[in-house]
Structure formats: structure tokens, C-alpha cells
Amino acid sequence: MDFLGFWFDLGDTIRNAMLILVILLGVIGIILVMFLSIFKLRKANSSTGAVLISALTGCFLMVPVISAFNNYVTRGVEGEILTEAKAEIRAAKAEYARLAEENKIMALEEEIMRYQIIIAEQIVTKAELDKSYYMMKNAGLASSSSFQNILELALLQINLKQTDVRKEDIEPLQSGKVLFFFGPDLCRTEVLSIWTHDITAKFGVDLNRIRIAKRDEKSIEVSGIRPIFVGTSRNVPHRVLNEIRRIEYKGDTPLNRTVSKITIFNDDDNKRLAVSRANDFEKEFQTRLSEGLELNFMDNAVINLGKNFLKIMLAPLYEDIIFSEQEQPGALPLMEYLNNEINTNRNQEESSRIIISTNEEVLILKLEELETARTRLAAMEYM
DSSP, X not given: OHHHHHHXXXXXXXXXXXXXXXXXXXXXXXXXXXXXXXXXXXXXXXXXXXXXXXXXXXXXXXXXXXXXXXXXXXXXXXXXXXXXXXXXXXXXXXXXXXXXXXXXXXXXXXXXXXXXXXXHHHHHHHHHHHHHHHHHHHTTOSSXXXXXXXXXXXXXXXXXXXXXXXXXXXXXXXEHHHHOTTOOSEEEEEEEEXXXXXXXXXXXXXXXGOEEEEEETTXXXXXXXXXXXXXEEEEEEEEEEEEEEEEEEEOSSTTTOEEEEEEEXXXXXXXXXXXXXXXXXXXXXXXXXXXXXXXXXXXXXXXXXXXXXXXXXXXXXOSEEEEESSOXXXXXXXXXXXXXXXXXXXXXXXXXXXXXHHHHHHHHHHHHHHHHHHHHHXXXXXX
């Protein structure tokens, strides 16, 4: 636009110069005609003709002079108007440039604010991820070896004295008169064994069977909580009684039947049989104890302790922990789930760190660009 304006101004100057030249030449022509009329034609004794010739020639020369003068005056007026228009255009251009620079500054400020918000959000996210990982680490969940220690942890230890009373028929209930003509109405022969056990037992929850399904970022569903009998640190059996005895009854129906006599057999054969059966009963008790069947009355208490343990372990990570009897689709074993959470946590933390670093670099460039734009705007306002 400045290049075109230069050529326009140059052409206007040339046209004005030509008009001035025409005026000057016309005036000089008129002066010459007057000079010739006064001094040359007058000497030729033709004053009337000289006056006529000079008048006609002057009139003829005045036409371009007047025309050029009118054009010059008109162009002067038009030049003033054009100059004012140019000044207004220049002012409008300057205002447009200033507004454009202000808009650019506003856009940069908005963009800088957006990057600052992104960085702030990522810093908060990274802090939350670091906190989550720190809690996992403090809970002993940050490595497989520490997690294995938790899997082997017993939740409950109790001291109890267990009494095991066992009876077993050697000869079932039958008519006593079959054996003795004047015998009791009914009789039976049985072995009676009574043991006491001083037990210190440990119970826990089989964490290998626990499954976790993620509902959302703040809640999980836990299933598969099953009690287990871990073992005993103390198991002292004591045989209180074992004997073979015959019980005689009066009355031939269950409603009127009463014990009339109990006979204990103390001969060596019956004593050996009683000892043998007592030992068998004790072996059966120890088998049931090792399988957790003898103390299964503790199951509900152990399950509740297991739920409390999992709440304590997982509460720092999730706001809502739901326990369910049914395993949910896609549920993972506890160890696999937590390892996945740890890996996901680390990946998200690394991604957040990269986003922060990248946006900080862009933010620095935008701040430099904003400072340059503000400097330009200040220079415009000063001018």
C-alpha cells in the first residue's frame, strides 16, 4: 500500500508541476504579446491593429492559463481533502493495528491461562497418583514379596479348651431277655471316650481366592472371602475317660424308657478295646481340626475380620468398598489386581509428568510472545 501511495503522490506532483508550467508559460506569452504590441506594432503605425491583435492573443492565452489555474486550485482543494482522507485512513490503519495487537494479546493471555490450567490439573493429578502409590507402598502392596507376606498373615488367634465326647455302639440296642431270661427289658454295649484339648488356634482368610472388580475410580467390589484354619501353636490332648460299658433300660418304648443299670467292663480285653477306640477317636478329631471342620463355628467371626482387614488395607485407595458373595465378570485375583493398579498408577504418573513438561515449554514460549506483543502495543500507543 505504501508503494502505490508513493507512485500516486509522484503522479500528483508531476501534474501540479505541469499546471504551474502552463500558467507560467501563458503569463509569459501574454507579457510578450503586450510587449510586442506596445513597442513593435506601434512603430508600424497600426495601433488599432496592434490593440486588436494583442487583445485576441491575450484572450487566447488566458484560456489555458485560467483553465490550468482552475485545475490547480481544484487539485489543491482535492489534495487537502485527499490528505485529510489519507490521514484518516492512516489513523484507521493504526487503530486497526492496535486493536489487532490487543486482540492478539488477549488471545495469548487466554491461551496462557489454558496452559496454566492444564499444568495445574496435571500437577493435582500427579500429586494424587503419587499419594496413591505412597499409600500402596505403605500398605505393603508395592511389591510381590511384601504382598506374599500379607497372603500368609493370620487374622485371629484364640485359646480354647475343647472337650470331645464320643460314644459308639459295640452291641446295638436289643432285648435284654434274649441274653438273660430274667434280664432287663433292653440293653446295649458301647464304648465311651472323653478327651479334653488345650488349643491355641490361628485363623485367617485365603487371600488367594479373593477377587476384585473395579466399579469406577472410587469404588470396587470384593468377593471370594473364605475363612481358613491356619494351624495351631498349641495342641495338648488329655484323655479323661475311655471305657466299655453295658447300659440296661426299663421300659420297652422310648417314652417310658429309663436307665436301670450301667456296668463297666474292666477286663483286659475290654480295656484294650476301649484304648484302641479312644485313639481312633482322637485321630479323627485331629484330622477334622487340621481341615478346619472342628472349629468352623469361628467362620463368621473370621469372615468379618477379613472384611475389616481388607477395608483397612484398601480404604486409602477407594471411597466405597462393596463385599459380595458372587464373583463379578472381569474380577481379578487380589494380587493381580493390585499389581495392575500399581503399573497403571506408574504409567499415568509418567504420562502426567510428560504433559506437565511439554505444556511448561509451550507456556514459556507463549509468555515470551506475549511480552513481545505488549512491547509492540506500547510502542504503538506512544506513537
